[in-house]
Amino acid sequence: MTRDNVAVIGGGVSGLTAAHILQRRHDVTVFEAAPRLGGHADTQLISAEAALDTAFVIFSERFYPNFARLLKELGVTSQPADLVVDIVCDDCGFAHIGADLFGTPLLPQRPNGVSREEWDNVSTDCARFGPALSDAMSAAGSGPTVRQVLDQHGFSRFFATHYLYPMIGSLYLQPSRRIDEMPLKFLGDTLSRYGLMGADALATWRTVTGASHTYVRVLAGRLFRVRTSTHVHEVRRSGAGVSVKESSGAVHDFDKVVIATHAPETLRILADPPPDVREVLHSIRYAPFETALHTDQSVLNGTGEASNTVLHVTCAANGADFRSTYRAGLVHKLGEPEHQYLCSQNMTAQLAPEKVLRVLSYEHPVVTPESFALQQRILELSDDVIAFAGAYAGNGFHEAGCASGVHAAKALGVTWE
Ligand SMILES: Cc1cc2nc3c(=O)[nH]c(=O)nc-3n(C[C@H](O)[C@H](O)[C@H](O)COP(=O)(O)OP(=O)(O)OC[C@H]3O[C@@H](n4cnc5c(N)ncnc54)[C@H](O)[C@@H]3O)c2cc1C
Numbered sequence: 179m180t181r182d183n184v185a186v187i188g189g190g191v192s193g194l195t196a197a198h199i200l201q202r203r204h205d206v207t208v209f210e211a212a213p214r215l216g217g218h219a220d221t222q223l224i225s226a227e228a229a230l231d232t233a234f235v236i237f238s239e240r241f242y243p244n245f246a247r248l249l250k251e252l253g254v255t256s257q258p259a260d261l262v263v264d265i266v267c268d269d270c271g272f273a274h275i276g277a278d279l280f281g282t283p284l285l286p287q288r289p290n291g292v293s294r295e296e297w298d299n300v301s302t303d304c305a306r307f308g309p310a311l312s313d314a315m316s317a318a319g320s321g322p323t324v325r326q327v328l329d330q331h332g333f334s335r336f337f338a339t340h341y342l343y344p345m346i347g348s349l350y351l352q353p354s355r356r357i358d359e360m361p362l363k364f365l366g367d368t369l370s371r372y373g374l375m376g377a378d379a380l381a382t383w384r385t386v387t388g389a390s391h392t393y394v395r396v397l398a399g400r401l402f403r404v405r406t407s408t409h410v411h412e413v414r415r416s417g418a419g420v421s422v423k424e425s426s427g428a429v430h431d432f433d434k435v436v437i438a439t440h441a442p443e444t445l446r447i448l449a450d451p452p453p454d455v456r457e458v459l460h461s462i463r464y465a466p467f468e469t470a471l472h473t474d475q476s477v478l479n480g481t482g483e484a485s486n487t488v489l490h491v492t493c494a495a496n497g498a499d500f501r502s503t504y505r506a507g508l509v510h511k512l513g514e515p516e517h518q519y520l521c522s523q524n525m526t527a528q529l530a531p532e533k534v535l536r537v538l539s540y541e542h543p544v545v546t547p548e549s550f551a552l553q554q555r556i557l558e559l560s561d562d563v564i565a566f567a568g569a570y571a572g573n574g575f576h577e578a579g580c581a582s583g584v585h586a587a588k589a590l591g592v593t594w595e
Pocket residue numbers: 187188189190191192193209210211212215216217218219232233234235236237351408409410411438439440443447469540541542567568569570574575576577579
């Protein structure tokens with residue numbers, strides 16, 4: 179059987195998974211606009227001892243079957259992340275400490291300025307939230323949004339701003355105004371899919387040993403051709419195949435293509451998209467945010483430096499963007515002094531500038547009732563010449579990207595067996 183020439187546009191986990199599978203039967207060329215492969219598998223090399231992930235960092239072997247299989251095939255190992263999550267608020271002193279994300283919170287003493295009633299409501303509302311999530315999951319269609327459920331069930335504002343928004347914001351990388359429009363069913367689907375609703379919710383989570391660039395490098399080494407720093411301007415059907423036009427003007431002919439860029443970029447580069455493809459891609463928007471890799475321990479507010487807390491999440495009481503800090507050095511199990519490295523979202527302005535090592539911009543899909551109803555359809559709109567992949571086709575996590583790559587390879591005729 180002759181090997182086809184297949185192009186993959188976008189070298190994130192979605193495109194790389196498709197490329198890995200397709201390479202078995204075809205010659206795969208990956209086009210990547212950035213100077214490095216990986217997309218949101220983004221490792222910062224600070225020193226020989228310190229390789230730290232600033233975007234994708236944790237996964238679960240149990241709940242990420244495709245990604246776990248990919249690592250296994252590549253011979254790349256992983257290690258426990260030992261996650262402990264705290265919510266701590268600079269403004270009010272509220273703190274929730276414990277591994278059971280949506281269970282009954284372990285509340286410390288009532289902070290000054292918080293009434294006894296508000297404080298009691300947090301426990302009650304946490305206990306009520308689980309059943310509300312379960313109800314939403316059995317709703318028809320997209321079901322109610324988070325805001326609608328908070329209003330209908332009379333959840334307290336304190337619970338929303340000091341517990342729910344920070345918790346969801348740190349998981350989905352979204353500010354509270356975006357969480358409000360998120361269907362609760364989407365939240366429930368993801369939490370149950372990744373085992374995040376039960377006790378010991380964080381026990382199975384791991385990091386890639388040596389950080390995520392390890393798997394990216396091994397995978398890239400097995401491909402026919404990799405073209406980094408190559409921005410694709412247009413993908414167009416041509417005869418029985420496709421033509422891929424670089425922004426430099428160079429045009430290449432391929433038999434098949436996987437487009438694994440974010441939805442708006444996929445819509446931009448695909449010439450003459452059919453109306454159903456346009457409708458789905460158009461429904462998916464992204465929210466930008468900023469991440470800083472730094473060593474400014476003051477953001478831990480004195481609560482975590484000596485503890486094993488990995489993730490600190492700040493309350494959303496003032497309506498600002500979600501703010502969180504994870505101890506990147508600790509999660510990667512680096513020794514002294516590298517375990518001091520921290521990664522903060524949307525907090526660059528409050529960091530001591532001399533302690534900031536990198537500032538990075540990312541974007542994450544916004545989930546609305548419309549996009550939730552349409553997102554999965556993009557995978558079904560692939561044909562045997564042009565296939566689509568991207569974490570946006572699922573819940574936006576690394577496993578969703580990986581699964582979309584498996585799906586795209588299958589659409590082009592190669593099953594992952
Ligand atoms: C800060 C952050 C933390 C995260 N943490 C986790 C986590 O811990 N666990 C988890 O499971 N998920 C996490 N995620 C989510 C998950 O990692 C990503 O959503 C997923 O990796 C996205 O994969 P992708 O392949 O769909 O897109 P991307 O990784 O974004 O890849 C798309 C690629 O396409 C390239 N590209 C774009 N346009 C063009 C073009 N015209 N021509 C050529 N190339 C192009 C881009 O440069 C990019 O490399 C996190 C995301 C972020 C941003």
